[in-house]
Each structure stands twice: as structure tokens, then as C-alpha cells.
Amino acid sequence: MNFDWQTAWDSVPQLLQGLLIALQATALGYVLALVLGLAFALARRSHQAWLRLPVAFFVEFVRSTPLLVQLFFLFFVLPTVGLELSPMWTGAIGLGVHYATYTSEVYRSGIDGVPAGQWEAATALSLPRRRTWTRIILPQAIPRVVPALGNYAISMFKDTPQLTVITVAEMLSVVKALGSQNFQYLELITMAGLLYLVAALLIAWPVRIAERRYRKENA
Amino acid sequence: MDLKAQQDGGNLLERLRDAGEVRMGFANEAPYGYVNREGVLTGEAPEVGKAIFRRLGVDKVVPALSDFGSLIPGLRAGLFDVIAAGMFITPARCEQILFSDPDYNAPEALLVRSGDAEKPLTLQDFAQRDDLRLGVLLGSVEVDVAAGYGVPPERVVTFATQAGGIDGLLAGRADGFLLTAISLRDGLSRRPGVPLELTEPFVPVIDGVEQYGAGGFGFRPDQTRLRDAFNAELHALKDSGDLLEIVRPFGFSEAEMTDLTADRLCRPAS
Numbered sequence: 096m097n098f099d100w101q102t103a104w105d106s107v108p109q110l111l112q113g114l115l116i117a118l119q120a121t122a123l124g125y126v127l128a129l130v131l132g133l134a135f136a137l138a139r140r141s142h143q144a145w146l147r148l149p150v151a152f153f154v155e156f157v158r159s160t161p162l163l164v165q166l167f168f169l170f171f172v173l174p175t176v177g178l179e180l181s182p183m184w185t186g187a188i189g190l191g192v193h194y195a196t197y198t199s200e201v202y203r204s205g206i207d208g209v210p211a212g213q214w215e216a217a218t219a220l221s222l223p224r225r226r227t228w229t230r231i232i233l234p235q236a237i238p239r240v241v242p243a244l245g246n247y248a249i250s251m252f253k254d255t256p257q258l259t260v261i262t263v264a265e266m267l268s269v270v271k272a273l274g275s276q277n278f279q280y281l282e283l284i285t286m287a288g289l290l291y292l293v294a295a296l297l298i299a300w301p302v303r304i305a306e307r308r309y310r311k312e313n314a
Numbered sequence: 315m316d317l318k319a320q321q322d323g324g325n326l327l328e329r330l331r332d333a334g335e336v337r338m339g340f341a342n343e344a345p346y347g348y349v350n351r352e353g354v355l356t357g358e359a360p361e362v363g364k365a366i367f368r369r370l371g372v373d374k375v376v377p378a379l380s381d382f383g384s385l386i387p388g389l390r391a392g393l394f395d396v397i398a399a400g401m402f403i404t405p406a407r408c409e410q411i412l413f414s415d416p417d418y419n420a421p422e423a424l425l426v427r428s429g430d431a432e433k434p435l436t437l438q439d440f441a442q443r444d445d446l447r448l449g450v451l452l453g454s455v456e457v458d459v460a461a462g463y464g465v466p467p468e469r470v471v472t473f474a475t476q477a478g479g480i481d482g483l484l485a486g487r488a489d490g491f492l493l494t495a496i497s498l499r500d501g502l503s504r505r506p507g508v509p510l511e512l513t514e515p516f517v518p519v520i521d522g523v524e525q526y527g528a529g530g531f532g533f534r535p536d537q538t539r540l541r542d543a544f545n546a547e548l549h550a551l552k553d554s555g556d557l558l559e560i561v562r563p564f565g566f567s568e569a570e571m572t573d574l575t576a577d578r579l580c581r582p583a584s
Contacts, residue, residue, distance in 0.1 A: 171478075174485040259452065259474045262487070268452055268472070271383060275453030278386045278410050 103282040106273055107290075110283075113266030114290050117255040120186045120263065121298075125248050127191025132198025132244075136206060137228070139199070157196045163257050165189050170261040186258040194251050201243045205236035238309055245302030249295050266290065323539035326395060327370065330540075335374035336367050337394035339532075341382035343476070345500045345564035346400030346529070349377065358564040359398040362417050363531060365560055366547040383453060386410050389532055396544075397532030402455055407532075408580035412541045414548055416528035416579065417557060419572035421515035422459065423495035425483060425502070428509045434490050435513050437463040447471050449479045449488030455527065456492045462520030476501055483510060494527055499565050515569070528574050 138150040157165065166189040173179065180188065209232050217227040256267040264272075270283045330336050338360055340347030347357040355377035364375055378394035385397050389411055402420075403413045426433050434440055440448045441464040448465050450456040452472045460470050471488045473479040479491040480501050491498070495515040502510060518525040533541045551557040558571060 170487070171481045171485045174487065179486060260478060262471050262473060262478075262482070264472065268474070272453045272457070272472070275383055276406055278407070280383070280387055 098285075099279055099282050102277060102279045103286050106283055106286055109269050109273060110266055110287055110290055113264060113269035113287075114294060116183070116263060117252065117258075117265040118294065120183060120190060120255055120258060120265065121248065121252040123183075123187035124190030124194065124251055127187065128194035128198050128247065128251065129244065131191060131195035133202050135195055135199035136202035139203065140206065154196045154199060157193060162189065162193045162254060163260065165193060166257060166261050182258075182261050182263045185261050186255075186263045189258075189261075190251050190254060193254075194247050197247055198244055201240045201247070202236065204243075205240035206232060208239060209235045239313075241309065242302055242306035245299070245305060248302070249298050252295060252298060253291070323542075324534070324537040325539070326534070326537045327540040327543055330367075330372045330395060331370070334372065335376050336363075336372045336396060337376045337378045338363055338396055338398045339378045339380050339385050339388055339394035340397075341385060341399045342379055343382065343399065343497075344504075345496065345566075347398050349379070357400075358418065358561045358566060359400045359529070359531065361560050361564075362548075362551070362557065363396065363398040365551065365556070366544055369547045369550075370543055386532065389534060392534075395534075399532075400529040401532055402527050403530050403576055403579040404455065405580055405582040408576070410535070412533040412535055412538065413576040413580065414531040414533070414541060414544050415576050416526075416530045416572055416574050417548060417552075418561065418566055418570045419526055419528040419574060420494035420496050420570060421517050422456070422492060422527060423498055423515045424513040425480070425491040425493070425498045425510055426489065426513060427483060428511045430489070436516075437465065437492070437518070440465045440469070440490060444469075446489045447487070449473055449482055449491040451476065451479065451493065454493075455525070459518045459520065459525060460492060462518070462525070480505065480508070480510070484508060496565055496570065503565070526572075526574060526579060528572055528579055530576055 135150055135154055138146050139154070141147045166186065169180070169185045169189050170182070213231055213235065214227070217231050222231070255265045258265050259268040259271070266287050270280070270287050274280045274283050338355065340355060340357070340360060342348050345357055347355070347359045350356050355375060360375065367375065378388070380388045380393070382399065385399055385401065386407065388394060389397050397411070400418070401407070403416055407413070424434065424437070426435075434443065434446050437460070440446050440460070447469045448460055449471045450460055450473070452474050457470070457472065461467070471482065473482055476493065476497060479488070479493070482488050483491050495512060498512055502508070502512065531544060533544070548557075551560070552571070558566070558568065561570070
């Protein structure tokens with residue numbers, strides 16, 4: 096088998112551009128997933144049925160349909176009702192909303208993990224509900240789920256190739272574009288794979304540190 | 315394995331005759347090569363290919379579905395014996411595989427929205443007007459055509475699929491979709507009633523050189539004898555006029571018939 100190092104090396108600048116776009120989509124999407132996920136988790140514990148039930152339905156709906164289908168709708172169908180977002184924002188929102196339904200479950204497990212005594216103590220002290228959440232429950236719930244939340248950043252990053260269908264020029268679409276010119280897919284895929292690996296490890300790094308710190312604190 | 319090492323032109327034709335079957339690589343792209351509702355491989359290229367292989371004494375065709383981008387690597391890796399996908403003959407591809415002479419030439423056209431007030435009609439319109447975005451297929455020759463006509467990259471939208479291009483046009487993601495007239499005509503025929511229309515077909519000219527979109531059959535680089543035998547039968551079909559009759563049901567016309575050669579198309583534009 097011939098592996099053409101020259102081609103592999105020459106493709107790197109263009110692949111890096113694609114990688115940058117993938118990372119950008121991941122970063123935007125992840126912030127959205129963190130914020131929206133918490134909002135979903137809180138809404139699902141709300142005493143107001145008008146808030147709890149639609150959110151529960153929405154979360155289950157999004158979790159039960161493929162990201163690809165959601166991206167397709169956001170990109171091709173929303174403009175027909177007058178809402179046109181750029182491909183990058185469409186991708187970031189698609190990824191963010193999709194993963195928010197997963198992070199909301201992570202937050203939920205964190206919240207459920209706070210001992211019932213903490214709720215009872217807050218009630219005994221007649222703390223307002225908002226104060227109970229922001230000062231008692233969430234400060235205990237969130238640190239323990241940081242590693243699990245971090246894993247979804249990596250997972251989201253690996254889903255960025257799906258953004259090709261909405262014309263975002265992420266790394267695998269660069270592979271396809273270059274490959275259709277020189278047909279040296281082996282070299283291109285190999286280099287893209289290596290770059291994905293390096294980037295994913297870099298994302299995983301702070302996650303692992305947070306994980307270790309949490310374990311040490313709770314040892 | 316160095317495929318060029320085999321200098322005697324290869325014996326694949328004899329082996330195919332012995333086996334009685336040929337494996338045809340296709341990318342499921344109507345009307346070039348696709349599986350129809352009955353589950354049979356058909357389309358412009360497979361039908362021409364079947365007719366020629368029958369004349370060469372190989373009666374049975376085994377379909378081998380592949381991603382378009384994987385056709386050339388697949389052929390070289392021996393997953394199938396011939397590419398029958400209406401693949402355009404380009405100098406870059408000629409460095410990888412052998413081509414038969416083209417069995418058709420496909421002029422380009424633009425698909426645009428019928429309702430637009432100032433409909434773009436030419437690639438020059440897309441180069442000059444800042445308000446227009448041009449749709450192309452990811453990794454297609456049209457990407458280079460757009461660049462050659464001076465359409466800036468930030469106004470070129472690359473769709474992953476042909477259907478995506480048409481949907482994108484309908485959704486206003488692009489204002490025109492550049493592809494061969496044949497593909498666009500076929501796409502339109504599958505979605506009757508959509509408010510889209512085709513511009514006049516044209517052969518793109520970049521730096522004074524005509525950019526032919528002429529498609530042929532791909533063979534492994536060492537199989538010159540099979541390619542030559544195939545070419546001889548292809549020319550016979552052209553001369554008798556049978557070729558046009560075979561491809562007419564797939565939307566091809568007199569305008570798509572060509573006398574271009576693979577030799578000419580493989581030469582890099584100087």
C-alpha cells in the first residue's frame with residue numbers, strides 16, 4: 096500500500112480550517128446545551144404543569160429523533176416560514192438543542208443526588224424556593240455532574256460531520272471536497288482522523304481534571 | 315500493489331467472459347446509473363454498458379453500489395470491474411484510472427426560482443451581483459466552474475446532495491443551482507409543480523478553454539485491452555445510431571451526443 100505523505104501533509108492547512116469550523120460549532124452548541132439543559136431540568140421539576148409538560152414532551156421528542164433530521168428541518172424548512180439562520184448558527188442551534196435534552200438528564204441526576212435532607216432543611220428554614228435552588232441544591236448538584244457534562248462536549252464534537260448536510264464546511268466535508276480532486280482518501284481520512292483525535296483529547300483534558308478533582312474532594 | 319506494473323494490457327476481458335458476468339460500480343444517481351423500482355440496475359451508463367458487454371460476450375451484470383467519491387478507489391481496489399456511473403472524464407481522474415471514450419457530453423445549466431423578479435440567467439450574473447448565492451454539489455466539477463467564472467467562495471453554497479440543492483433553492487438558501495442540464499431536468503421531473511426552472515444549457519469556458527462535461531466508463535489502469543475492446547463496440551453503437559436509442563429514455567438527446575475522445579479530455583488544459 097502506498098501512503099503519500101506529501102498529499103497527507105499538504106492537506107493539513109485546509110483540514111485545519113475545517114477543524115476550526117467544527118470546533119466553533121461545538122463551542123457555540125455546547126454553551127447552548129449547558130444553559131438550555133439546565134433550564135429544561137428545572138422546568139421538568141417545576142410545580143407548574145403548563146411549563147413541565149410541554150418541556151417534557153419537547154425533550155422526549157428531540158431525544159427520540161435523529162440529529163440529522165433536526166438539522167434538515169432547521170436548515171431547509173425554517174426559511175420557508177421566514178426564519179433564515181446562517182448555516183453555522185443553524186448547526187450550533189441544532190447541536191445545542193439536541194444535546195441540551197441529554198445534559199438536562201445529567202443535571203436531573205445531579206439534582207436527584209442531593210440528599211432529601213437538604214430539601215427538608217431548606218423547608219425547615221423556610222427559605223424561598225429560588226434561594227433553595229441557587230444556594231443549596233444547584234451548588235451541590237452541578238459539581239458532581241461536571242465530568243458527565245464534559246463527555247457530551249466530546250460527543251457533540253464527533254457529531255459535527257453531520258453538519259455537511261447543511262453546507263457547513265467542517266473537516267469531513269473538506270475531506271470530501273479534496274478527495275474528489277485527488278482521490279487520495281486514505282491520506283485525507285487518516286489525517287482528518289488524527290486531527291479529530293488530537294482535538295478530542297484536548298477537549299477531554301479539562302474534563303478529566305475536573306473528574307479527578309471532584310473525586311479527591313469527595314474521597 | 316502497483317497496478318501499472320502489468321504491462322501486457324491485462325486479461326480481465328477473458329476472465330469476465332469465463333465468468334460470464336461483470337461487476338458494475340454505480341453511485342445510484344439517476345439518470346446516470348441507479349436501481350429502479352423493480353430493483354434492477356438501469357440508467358444511461360448501465361444500459362450502454364450492458365449493451366456493450368453483451369457484444370463482448372459477457373451477458374450478466376452484477377450491480378455494485380458505491381458512494382460516488384468511492385467509485386475510483388473501489389475500482390482500483392478491485393471491488394468491481396468497471397465504473398458505469400456516467401463519470402465525467404477529467405485530467406485528474408485520468409491519472410487514477412483508464413476511461414473509455416465519452417458516450418455523452420452534458421452541457422451545464424442553472425436551476426433558478428421562476429418567481430424571482432430579477433432571475434439570474436448566467437454565471438456572470440452570479441459573479442457580478444452581490445445579492446446572489448450559487449449552489450453547487452460538494453466535490454463536484456461545478457465548484458471549479460464557479461470559481462473560474464469569478465463567483466467568490468463566500469457566495470458559493472456547497473450542498474451534500476442533489477436533492478439538498480433543490481431544497482436549498484426552494485428554501486432560499488441559494489439563488490441558483492449549477493449542475494448538468496440532464497441532472498437538473500431529471501431532478502425537476504421528480505418534483506412536478508415546484509416553482510423552479512432551467513436556464514439555457516451551456517458549455518462553460520474558463521480562460522478560453524471549453525469545460526466539457528463528458529462522461530465515460532472507468533477501467534483499472536492496467537486493463538488497456540478491455541478498455542480498447544469496449545471502445546470499439548462503443549464506436550459501433552455510435553455509428554449505427556443505437557447509442558442514442560439506448561439513452562433516450564433517460565432524458566438524453568441529440569444535443570448530448572459527442573465525438574470527443576478520452577484522449578482529448580484527459581489532456582490537462584494548458
